[in-house]
Structures are given as C-alpha cells and as structure tokens.
Amino acid sequence: MCSHQTSENTVRGIAHIVSAHPEQGWSLLCDGSIVFDDCGELRPDGSVVAPHRAFVEQLAVAA
Numbered sequence: 001m002c003s004h005q006t007s008e009n010t011v012r013g014i015a016h017i018v019s020a021h022p023e024q025g026w027s028l029l030c031d032g033s034i035v036f037d038d039c040g041e042l043r044p045d046g047s048v049v050a051p052h053r054a055f056v057e058q059l060a061v062a063a
Contacts, residue, residue, distance in 0.1 A: 015029040025037040032044035040051035 015031045015033065017027045018030050019028040021027065022037075027035050029035060034042040036051070038051040041049035043049070
C-alpha cells in the first residue's frame, strides 16, 4: 500500500486505482480503499463513506 493518508486521498484525488473491476462496480485504490461506482467507499480502517448520488433534478438533460 502507498503511504498516502486516506482522509486526503479521495478529497484531493491523490490515490490511484491499482485494480479496477467495472463489471462488478468497484475499484481498489493504492491506499487500500475500495471505491464503488455509486461513489461510496470502504476505507482500510473500516470506516464507510456513504454513497452520494445526484438527484434526477440535478442531472443535465439533453434535448
């Protein structure tokens, strides 16, 4: 694992993907965090970042 601090990785985009599994909807980052397609996370210390999905009203609509 990298020596990045987990709390900074996802906010600043420091950590990079070391193993991607788009067919399953998740990726492993170099610091041991698992990031899901819905923007949720599992961190190496066991903490969880809840998914933060955009509401339909906030999405851009193509005409």
